[in-house]
Amino acid sequence: MPYDDKYWQKxxxxxxxxxxxxxxxxxxxxxxxxxDNVPFYRRRFREAGVHPDDVRxxxxxxxxxxxxxxxxxxxxxxGLFAVPKEKLVRVHTSSGTSGKxxxxxxxxxxxxxxVNLCARCLYMVGLREKDVFQNMVSYxxxxxxxxxxxGAERIGAMVVPSGTGNTKRQIEYMLDFGTTxxxxxxxxxxxxxxxxxxxxIDPKEIGLRIGCFGAEPWSExxxxxxxxxxxxxxxxxxxxxEMNGPGVAFECEEQNGLHxxxxxxxxxxxxxxxxxxxxxxxxxxxxxxxxxxEALPLIRYRTGDITFVMDxxxxxxxxxxxxxxxLGRADDMIIVRGINVFPSQIEHVLMSIPxxxxxxxxxxTRKGALDEITVRVEVKDxxxxxxxxxxxxxxxxxxxxxREELGLxxxxxxxxxGTLERFEGKARRVVDMRKEL
Ligand SMILES: [Zn+2]
Numbered sequence: 380m381p382y383d384d385k386y387w388q389k390x391x392x393x394x395x396x397x398x399x400x401x402x403x404x405x406x407x408x409x410x411x412x413x414x415d416n417v418p419f420y421r422r423r424f425r426e427a428g429v430h431p432d433d434v435r436x437x438x439x440x441x442x443x444x445x446x447x448x449x450x451x452x453x454x455x456x457x458g459l460f461a462v463p464k465e466k467l468v469r470v471h472t473s474s475g476t477s478g479k480x481x482x483x484x485x486x487x488x489x490x491x492x493x494v495n496l497c498a499r500c501l502y503m504v505g506l507r508e509k510d511v512f513q514n515m516v517s518y519x520x521x522x523x524x525x526x527x528x529x530g531a532e533r534i535g536a537m538v539v540p541s542g543t544g545n546t547k548r549q550i551e552y553m554l555d556f557g558t559t560x561x562x563x564x565x566x567x568x569x570x571x572x573x574x575x576x577x578x579x580i581d582p583k584e585i586g587l588r589i590g591c592f593g594a595e596p597w598s599e600x601x602x603x604x605x606x607x608x609x610x611x612x613x614x615x616x617x618x619x620x621e622m623n624g625p626g627v628a629f630e631c632e633e634q635n636g637l638h639x640x641x642x643x644x645x646x647x648x649x650x651x652x653x654x655x656x657x658x659x660x661x662x663x664x665x666x667x668x669x670x671x672x673e674a675l676p677l678i679r680y681r682t683g684d685i686t687f688v689m690d691x692x693x694x695x696x697x698x699x700x701x702x703x704x705x706l707g708r709a710d711d712m713i714i715v716r717g718i719n720v721f722p723s724q725i726e727h728v729l730m731s732i733p734x735x736x737x738x739x740x741x742x743x744t745r746k747g748a749l750d751e752i753t754v755r756v757e758v759k760d761x762x763x764x765x766x767x768x769x770x771x772x773x774x775x776x777x778x779x780x781x782r783e784e785l786g787l788x789x790x791x792x793x794x795x796x797g798t799l800e801r802f803e804g805k806a807r808r809v810v811d812m813r814k815e816l
Pocket of ligand 1: 631632633638
């Protein structure tokens with residue numbers, strides 16, 4: 380049952396001071412829980428010369444060691460779990476680019492907390508009992524599917540668990556079932572738009588009201604594109620399996636930053652190179668400590684995601700701080716001729732140029748000692764005149780805008796619509812050939 384017609388739970392609007400009291404109590408619990416039940420943490424704490432008794436204030440967090448993705452992999456499958464296997468009611472995995480997956484687990488209470496966090500997010504963007512929620516992400520080991528599925532169900536919306544793939548069928552479901560809300564990656568939503576148009580359906584006719592988009596970084600210009608095409612409001616979703624899954628942070632009606640639920644997670648931003656804590660407003664790597672997880676109490680988990688804390692008051696009335704939409708991944712950050720480049724910056728430039736289609740690819744090569752960055756861009760059919768001078772003018776325009784944004788010279792290659800590979804899950808837009816040498 381919702382708290383009222385605007386908030387799913389009353390914790391969303393508790394005064395910050397009260398939230399911090401809850402945080403401190405839970406923080407001390409989770410540190411003790413990890414230390415008592417996970418030999419890995421007992422060893423790590425000893426090596427760092429800290430003990431749970433040293434943890435008295437929230438500031439003491441900085442004394443504790445980090446946990447990394449490698450720690451999870453090295454302790455595959457259940458080595459970091461703090462409860463015996465019979466207490467687990469579900470596991471998920473999170474795939475990486477190489478090696479063993481990371482395994483995450485849940486007790487019954489963990490699942491209950493997670494469902495409510497997802498429900499908070501969906502209720503925040505206006506999902507209600509009357510809505511039809513089409514969940515177009517993978518339902519298997521990936522947390523995005525079941526996480527949002529149960530969140531929407533808890534609110535009482537009708538859930539269409541259509542998963543990924545078969546885009547024409549997805550569009551038919553939307554039209555026939557009266558879908559009002561969708562959840563998928565932003566690149567898949569752009570693909571749906573293309574397929575709908577190919578079926579001679581105006582995406583606006585579908586009648587979507589709410590779009591929840593996550594699992595890959597996207598830009599303001601993509602938001603505008605999605606909102607204009609479907610006539611919906613597009614919201615950014617953030618989560619990761621190691622922190623339950625989706626439901627860690629989500630945009631509210633302001634669409635300016637994502638509220639992080641700090642009664643369940645402590646947020647820190649650190650320098651990705653040195654691990655030194657940074658202050659509000661400074662860009663760095665997001666580090667999260669879950670406060671209520673029984674099965675997998677990860678202390679100071681390095682997410683690898685780059686963002687910053689926006690400590691503004693929010694007009695929606697929620698008292699939880701906001702983080703900026705993810706700017707990129709610490710590991711995706713490409714260093715080209717000594718300059719840090721995030722693929723999201725390139726996307727932002729491309730999506731703001733009307734002639735550019737929805738697909739692009741970034742290829743990085745090395746010629747001798749020099750890195751070369753080539754951006755391959757699909758041009759919309761209506762702008763593909765075949766006139767060489769038009770093509771050259773557009774190419775130059777894209778190159779100039781990219782130079783302004785990145786501070787780098789790039790090669791721009793224009794290709795016809797339909798040339799580049801399409802993705803139904805997370806898009807792989809960057810090909811770094813330097814790594815393959
Ligand atoms: Zn808000």
